[in-house]
Amino acid sequence: xxxxxxxxxxxxxxxxxxxxxxxxxxxxxxxxxxxxxxxxxxxxxxxxxxxxxxxxxxxxxxxxxxxxxxxxxxxxxxxxxxxxxxxxxxxxxxxxxxxxxxxxxxxxxxxxxxxxxxxxxxxxxxxxxxxxxxxxxxxxxxxxxxxxxxxxxxxxxxxxxxxxxxxxxxxxxxxxxxxxxxxxxxxxxxxxxxxxxxxxxxxxxxxxxxxxxxxxxxxxxxxxxxxxxxxxxxxxxxxxxxxxxxxxxxxxxxxxxxxxxxxxxxxxxxxxxxxxxxxxxxxxxxxxxxxxxxxxxxxxxxxxxxxxxxxxxxxxxxxxxxxxxxxxxxxxxxxxxxxxxxxxx
Amino acid sequence: xxxxxxxxxxxxxxxxxxxxxxxxxxxxxxxxxxxxxxxxxxxxxxxxxxxxxxxxxxxxxxxxxxxxxxxxxxxxxxxxxxxxxxxxxxxxxxxxxxxxxxxxxxxxxxxxxxxxxxxxxxxxxxxxxxxxxxxxxxxxxxxxxx
Ligand code: FES
Numbered sequence: 001x002x003x004x005x006x007x008x009x010x011x012x013x014x015x016x017x018x019x020x021x022x023x024x025x026x027x028x029x030x031x032x033x034x035x036x037x038x039x040x041x042x043x044x045x046x047x048x049x050x051x052x053x054x055x056x057x058x059x060x061x062x063x064x065x066x067x068x069x070x071x072x073x074x075x076x077x078x079x080x081x082x083x084x085x086x087x088x089x090x091x092x093x094x095x096x097x098x099x100x101x102x103x104x105x106x107x108x109x110x111x112x113x114x115x116x117x118x119x120x121x122x123x124x125x126x127x128x129x130x131x132x133x134x135x136x137x138x139x140x141x142x143x144x145x146x147x148x149x150x151x152x153x154x155x156x157x158x159x160x161x162x163x164x165x166x167x168x169x170x171x172x173x174x175x176x177x178x179x180x181x182x183x184x185x186x187x188x189x190x191x192x193x194x195x196x197x198x199x200x201x202x203x204x205x206x207x208x209x210x211x212x213x214x215x216x217x218x219x220x221x222x223x224x225x226x227x228x229x230x231x232x233x234x235x236x237x238x239x240x241x242x243x244x245x246x247x248x249x250x251x252x253x254x255x256x257x258x259x260x261x262x263x264x265x266x267x268x269x270x271x272x273x274x275x276x277x278x279x280x281x282x283x284x285x286x287x288x289x290x291x292x293x294x295x296x297x298x299x300x301x302x303x304x305x306x307x308x309x310x311x312x313x314x315x316x317x318x319x320x321x322x323x324x325x326x327x328x329x330x331x332x333x334x335x336x337x338x339x340x341x342x343x344x345x
Numbered sequence: 346x347x348x349x350x351x352x353x354x355x356x357x358x359x360x361x362x363x364x365x366x367x368x369x370x371x372x373x374x375x376x377x378x379x380x381x382x383x384x385x386x387x388x389x390x391x392x393x394x395x396x397x398x399x400x401x402x403x404x405x406x407x408x409x410x411x412x413x414x415x416x417x418x419x420x421x422x423x424x425x426x427x428x429x430x431x432x433x434x435x436x437x438x439x440x441x442x443x444x445x446x447x448x449x450x451x452x453x454x455x456x457x458x459x460x461x462x463x464x465x466x467x468x469x470x471x472x473x474x475x476x477x478x479x480x481x482x483x484x485x486x487x488x489x490x491x
Contacts, residue, residue, distance in 0.1 A: 152438040153454070167385070176389045178438075179415040185386075263417040264410040266432075266442030269453035284437060285455050289471055297471075 025228035028210075032223045036110060039103035041235040042242055044202065046096040049246070050134075051195065053089040061141065063187035065180035068143035069260035076257065087250040093135050095246060097276050100131050108314075108329045111321030116212065118315035123205040125312050130198040132276055137190035139274050143183055146268065148261035151178045151186070153273055157280055160301035272343065279336045280304065282343035307332075389414070394489035400481055403427070408443030413488055418477060419443060419450065420488065421461065427479035429488050430463045435472040450474065 013019070030037055060079055062071040075082040104124050107113060113121035140151045155178065158168040170176060174185035225231055259265075273281045283304065287296035310317065318325050355363075397411045397420065408421040410432050417432035417440050430450070432440050439454035449466075450459040458467030463474035480487045 149439060149454075152433070152440075156438045170386055171384065173386075175386045177414075177416050179389075181386065263412050263415065263440065265440065266410070267434075267439035267452070267454050285469060287469075295471070 022228055025232075026226045028227040029224035030227055030231055032225045034106075034110065034222075036103055036106035036112060037231065038235060038238050039099050039106060042238060043096060043099040043103050045239050045242065046092050046099060047131075047198070047202065049092045049243075050089060050096060053085050053092065054138075054191070056085050057089060058191060063141070063184055065143055065183050065261070068141065068183060069257070072142040072144075072257060083254065084250055087254050088246060090138075090255045091249040091253075092246050093138060094275070095242070097131055097135050100128055101276075104128055105329065105333060108311075109326040111318075111325060113315045114321040115315065115319060117208075120205060120208045121315050122312060123201050123208065126201045127198060127205060130194055130201060134190060134194045134198065135276065136274065137186040137194065140183065140186040141190060142257055143261045144258040145261050145265060146258050148178065148263070149267045150273055151182050152267075153281070154277060155182070157273075157277065157284065157301075160284070160298050162298075162302045162305055275340070278340035278343040282339040285343065391490045394480075394487045396485050397488050398486055400484050400486060403486060406445070408445070410440070410442070411488070413477075418488055419474075420479065420486070423461070427481070427486065428462065429477040429479045430459075430474035431477065433475075434470055435465065435474065436468070436470040441474070 057075060060071055060075045060082070062068055072086070076086050077083070107121065107124065136150075136154055139154075140147045151173075155169055155172040158172055159165045161168055172182070172185070173179075174181035272278065280301070283300045284297050287300050290296055291299040314325065392414050395413045397413070397418075403409065403420065403422045405422055405424055408419060410417050410419050412418070418429055419432040419441060420427060420429045421443055430441075432442075434441050434452040434454065434457050436452065436455060436457050439452050441450050441452045441457070441459065443449075444451050448461060450461065450463070451457070452459075452468065452470065456468045457465065457470040459470065459474055460466050463476055465471065465473055477488050477490055480489075
């Protein structure tokens with residue numbers, strides 16, 4: 001930026017330290033056409049969108065088992081644009097999880113976890129766990145029959161996690177059983193604990209990126225573009241498209257609430273958990289009673305947890321980022337999609 | 346730094362660092378334990394025997410799901426008397442229902458099947474349904490955990 005322009009920058013620019021800020025952003029270069037960056041920016045944007053629409057929903061939502069469903073019905077049926085805000089919040093939550101997952105997947109296949117990016121990889125995975133927690137607790141809040149079933153089945157999954165399963169199960173339920181306490185617990189997590197934790201993790205993730213002169217492991221051959229303005233402009237265009245997609249989904253594909261939770265009603269036939277739990281749901285559904293002498297479901301979920309730990313430890317196991325890791329990542333994705341698809345049958 | 350015959354001094358900055366780190370660790374332990382205890386929900390105590398209705402509300406050959414301690418309980422009345430089971434499927438905790446047509450208890454989630462005495466006889470459920478005791482006292486049906 002020229003000195004003449006700096007001088008004419010005005011009162012606000014001067015106070016914001018605009019010129020050095022944009023100069024630093026312009027000096028920071030990222031690889032051209034690396035989809036992982038656009039997905040990262042989109043994920044952050046979707047998080048902000050959810051915070052905004054979520055705060056709006058809290059104006060009318062009542063976190064009480066006797067009133068929750070009615071309050072969501074009121075939001076979607078009586079409050080002006082309530083249906084749109086609700087639908088927008090739910091769709092952006094789905095897209096948030098999808099983008100977060102895709103962001104991490106592309107970092108994985110491009111082996112962006114290599115040193116010195118180990119902590120970025122770990123904070124990214126922590127973000128995924130917290131993000132799924134946010135989506136799951138949000139799913140429970142309408143306290144509809146489906147939400148009640150999801151709370152039961154979802155918290156039952158936790159029981160199979162090795163070592164901490166029983167504790168986690170009680171913790172998620174707010175007691176031994178899914179009761180009104182579960183809803184209050186989910187609300188506290190959804191609006192306070194998880195957003196606070198996720199904000200910290202995202203801040204740390206971004207801070208770690210800025211600590212590096214280049215945000216990707218050395219790949220000298222790659223063409224790069226400056227973060228500002230080039231990347232920002234492209235990202236803004238992508239976000240505009242994302243916003244159009246969410247609005248279209250929110251307007252034309254409403255998310256029906258169903259009926260209010262009633263523990264006396266039998267669960268809906270073929271009840272499905274939220275889509276991000278379909279693969280694990282299929283594992284639990286199809287698990288044999290016994291495998292190698294132990295409970296089949298426990299065996300398979302323990303194996304899945306071990307796989308998760310291996311993925312988290314990748315930067316320390318595969319320091320150079322071998323091509324085989326990228327191939328395995330594609331195989332893993334294929335298996336997950338296959339499991340989810342078979343859960344739908 | 347001291348000379349060879351003097352004890353080595355800890356530089357002031359390192360000392361302060363250790364003091365701050367030590368205090369933070371002490372606070373983390375002192376606060377962490379109560380925190381973990383607080384967030385661990387207390388065990389739910391059963392409320393004891395619960396009156397679920399009048400005898401005439403349960404005709405022979407009928408089944409009804411009632412709520413006891415916020416949990417669904419399936420109460421079945423056959424010619425031989427009453428049976429009550431936790432209506433939570435032992436597979437993934439969906440709420441089961443009685444099928445009069447097939448005279449069995451079914452879980453709609455993944456097609457789990459239980460016999461009328463609560464035994465898991467088909468589908469993924471790994472265990473029988475938990476049974477509760479039912480008594481009839483001066484025309485009222487009372488359910489309590491076994
Ligand atoms: S939850 Fe009942 S069969 Fe799966």
